[in-house]
Amino acid sequence: MRSFRLSLQVVTGIIPLLLLAIFVFLTAYSWPAIRFNGLGFLFSKTWSLGNLYADPIAQDGYQVAVGAHYGIWVFVVGTLASSAIALLLAVPIGMGVAFFLSEYSRGRVRAALSQLVELLAMVPSVVYGLWGLEVLAPLVLRHIAPALADLLHFIPFFSGTATSGYGLLTAGLVLALMVVPVISSTLVESMQRVPRELRESCFALGATRAEMIGKILLPAVRVPLIGSVILALGRALGETMAVLMVSGGALNYLPHTLYSPITSMAAFIASQLDSALQDPSGMAVRSLAEIALVLLVIAVIVNVIARLLTSQVRLADRA
Numbered sequence: 067m068r069s070f071r072l073s074l075q076v077v078t079g080i081i082p083l084l085l086l087a088i089f090v091f092l093t094a095y096s097w098p099a100i101r102f103n104g105l106g107f108l109f110s111k112t113w114s115l116g117n118l119y120a121d122p123i124a125q126d127g128y129q130v131a132v133g134a135h136y137g138i139w140v141f142v143v144g145t146l147a148s149s150a151i152a153l154l155l156a157v158p159i160g161m162g163v164a165f166f167l168s169e170y171s172r173g174r175v176r177a178a179l180s181q182l183v184e185l186l187a188m189v190p191s192v193v194y195g196l197w198g199l200e201v202l203a204p205l206v207l208r209h210i211a212p213a214l215a216d217l218l219h220f221i222p223f224f225s226g227t228a229t230s231g232y233g234l235l236t237a238g239l240v241l242a243l244m245v246v247p248v249i250s251s252t253l254v255e256s257m258q259r260v261p262r263e264l265r266e267s268c269f270a271l272g273a274t275r276a277e278m279i280g281k282i283l284l285p286a287v288r289v290p291l292i293g294s295v296i297l298a299l300g301r302a303l304g305e306t307m308a309v310l311m312v313s314g315g316a317l318n319y320l321p322h323t324l325y326s327p328i329t330s331m332a333a334f335i336a337s338q339l340d341s342a343l344q345d346p347s348g349m350a351v352r353s354l355a356e357i358a359l360v361l362l363v364i365a366v367i368v369n370v371i372a373r374l375l376t377s378q379v380r381l382a383d384r385a
Contacts, residue, residue, distance in 0.1 A: 092359040099352035100359075102128045103136050107356060110137025112318050115341060115350050122347035129347040136353040138360065140320055144234070144328035145361070147321060148309065149302035151238025152245055157295060159242070160249025165279055167250070168257040180254065187247035195311035198240040203231030203312055211235065211325050228325035232314035235324045240308050245298035252294035256287040289376045296372035300365055306332040331361045 093100075100107075102125075116134030123132055163183065167176055211228035214235075218224035228235075260283060268278040314327025315337065321328050329337075335354050342350035 089359075089362060092355055092362060096352050096355035096359055098128060099136070099349060099356045102126060102130070102349065103353065103356065107136055107138060107353070108142070108360070109139050110135070111139045111320060112137045113140070114318075115338075115345060118341070118344045118346070128349065130349045131345050131347055134345075134347075134349065136350075136356075138331065138334075138357055140316065140318060141329055141331045141334045141357065142360070143320055144237075144313065144316065145303060145330040145332070145364075147234055148237040148241055148313070148328060148330060149299055151234065152241030152302045153295065153299060155238065155242035156245045156249060156298060160246045160294070160298075161253060161291070163246065163250040164253035164257065165283075167254050169275060169279060169283070183247050183250055183254075186243075187251060191244065191305060191308040192311075194240050194244055195308035198236055198308060198312040202239055203236050205231070206233075206236050206239070206325075207231035214324065222323075224324055226323040226325060230314065230327070232312055233316075233325050233327045234313075234321050237309050237313045237328060237330070240312055241302045241305060244305065244308065245301055248298045248301060249291075249294045252290055252297065253287055256290035257283055260286045288379050292372055292375050292379065296368060299368055303330075303361065303365060303368070304332050305330070306336050309333045310337055331357050 112135050114133060114135045116131035118131055120132045122129040167180055167183070171179060207228050207230060211231075214224050215226065215228075264282050264286070265278055268282050269275075273281065309330045310333035313329055313333060316327035316329050319327065335357055338354060339351070342354050345351065
């Protein structure tokens with residue numbers, strides 16, 4: 067029994083060690099880029115690989131391609147904006163799906179819909195990307211964007227005309243569809259753990275089902291709700307292929323409307339890696355590794371914030 071417990075502890079310890087190893091590797095590999103780019107890396111919106119066919123030049127003690135400049139502010143904004151739109155749409159939809167599956171559906175209908183939600187979670191991201199490319203982008207261009215512009219034209223971010231269906235709105239919609247199953251599945255499982263006696267007691271006092279959900283069920287699943295939202299945010303932040311296919315691939319361009327083209331950090335790394343490998347100085351690849359390091363740090367910060375929030379909720383429940 068002792069050896070079994072020890073083996074479980076070793077296996078469990080592998081996970082934080084792997085995370086630490088990835089963090090150390092990215093930091094060590096991108097260290098020349100970190101020193102060369104400085105803080106301007108985060109807040110500059112210009113990214114250029116420079117002339118990859120000319121001999122590298124010495125700049126600030128480092129060998130770089132002629133005319134190279136590495137700034138990722140555009141990609142940080144694209145990542146956070148598309149993820150925020152995805153969560154704004156996915157959280158209420160995911161909660162509604164979870165409440166319907168848990169409280170308003172029965173028997174075969176519940177089983178069929180639950181299976182459908184789980185299937186949505188298993189669909190490869192490239193399939194979502196193709197669907198967004200061929201179906202959602204034309205829909206956004208011809209119907210959704212004009213309708214939003216007409217309805218909310220007094221808000222600058224919603225005004226303007228979509229020149230193509232690819233951009234921030236389409237990326238956010240695709241991400242929302244991808245993360246809805248994460249939220250709804252987690253909530254349904256959590257609601258099923260709420261004791262039946264609590265529901266029956268609430269009904270015995272004359273409450274309606276909607277009142278029971280608001281006063282009993284929703285407070286009982288606050289912590290799992292926060293956890294599911296953070297899981298969804300983590301997937302949205304790191305999604306690569308689907309965003310790459312529908313985001314419009316903006317470079318050195320900040321989105322000024324909901325319909326502007328964008329690029330996320332993960333999608334940019336995937337799209338630029340082949341070109342960066344042609345840089346004889348190696349600084350372009352190391353700068354891409356620095357983007358990956360920034361993305362990892364953002365994910366860790368989001369996770370820490372989620373832990374703090376759940377701790378506060380648990381403390382409030384005990385008080």
